[in-house]
Structures are given as C-alpha cells and as structure tokens.
Amino acid sequence: xxxxxxxxxxxxARDPALAHVAxxxxxxxxxxxxxxxxxxxxxxxxxxxxxL
Numbered sequence: 646x647x648x649x650x651x652x653x654x655x656x657x658a659r660d661p662a663l664a665h666v667a668x669x670x671x672x673x674x675x676x677x678x679x680x681x682x683x684x685x686x687x688x689x690x691x692x693x694x695x696x697l
Contacts, residue, residue, distance in 0.1 A: 662689040 647655040665688045676684055 665690065 669688050672684055673681060
C-alpha cells in the first residue's frame with residue numbers, strides 16, 4: 646500500500662492465506678500422503694482461491 650498526504654494512493658488486494666504457501670512447502674516435505682489434504686486445509690488454502 647502506498648500513502649501520500651495521509652491518503653491511500655495505491656493498494657494490491659490478495660488472499661491473506663497465500664502468505665502461508667512458503668511454510669506449507671516445508672510442512673508438506675515431511676508429511677504422509679494421507680495427511681496432505683488436512684494440512685492444506687489447516688493453512689486456510691484451497692484450489693478455488695488460487696486464481697486471486
């Protein structure tokens with residue numbers, strides 16, 4: 646977000662859950678395949694939000 650004179654001049658909207666993608670990569674590296682869906686959901690990620 647960019648501010649000028651106390652007003653917002655520019656902003657970029659994004660899904661806050663996408664900030665967790667890097668952490669998810671590390672967690673999934675040691676996870677069992679059976680646990681992947683639960684781990685992804687616990688991070689608040691979904692395939693439906695990937696296009697934001």
